[in-house]
Amino acid sequence: MQDDSASLTACIPRLRRYARALLGDRAGADDLVQDTMERGWHKLPSWRRGGDMRAWLFGIMHNLHVDRLRQPALHTVELSEELQGSLSAPAAGDRLEIRDMQAALQLLPAEQREVLLLVALEDMSYEEVAAVLNIPPGTVMSRLSRARERLRLLMLGQAPISTLKVVK
Known part of the structure; x- marks a missing residue:
């Protein structure tokens, strides 16, 4: 179970990168990743050992994303770059x-x-x-x-x- 837990958390950066590109919204992407990780953690006993955990988690994320698209949207406002505290800003x-x-x-x-x-x-x-x-x-x-x-x-x-x- 310890190895499965480590494998699960090792997928977070790739899930986060995909979610951000998919949604175009940092906060929404972070929420999607968090929900994916939560569902993955609870369903970890059903994961087939030896299978590709990354693909399994992306499948969970895809299903969550589709479910969210079917629900009415909640209006949110994104924080400014200064408040988000970006570490390095790309060139103009x-x-x-x-x-x-x-x-x-x-x-x-x-x-x-x-x-x-x-x-x-x-x-x-x-x-x-x-x-x-x-x-x-x-x-x-x-x-x-x-x-x-x-x-x-x-x-x-x-x-x-x-x-x-x-x-x-």
Whole structure:
């Protein structure tokens, strides 16, 4: 149990990084990670020893995130950078690029953003992403392709053309 507990806590930085990129909100990401860790801790006896704990926790986080999307949102206000006490501030150009990337990520459909972040940020294989999101590997590849193209266009300042048609 001690080794499982250590493995669980060792996943926190990656969960936190993914949650921040997924949500674009520091406080919401921290809440999601905390809820993921709490649920993981309580379900630790059901985790299969020898399995990939990281993928198991990302699956828990995904399910919590989907559940939250289905609930009505609570309006919150983010604290200023000064109050958050950031240790090192990136250069002005880097801050703008980071802001633009974060904004572009938030414009992606949730299913594309999830796949892109799990593959690019968390370095998961297509099979691991498919297991975490409970979708076929082919769906992972097509969502990833669409996400990369849409993100590329957004970063170039070009609005992607929607392929969906409105049916009346």
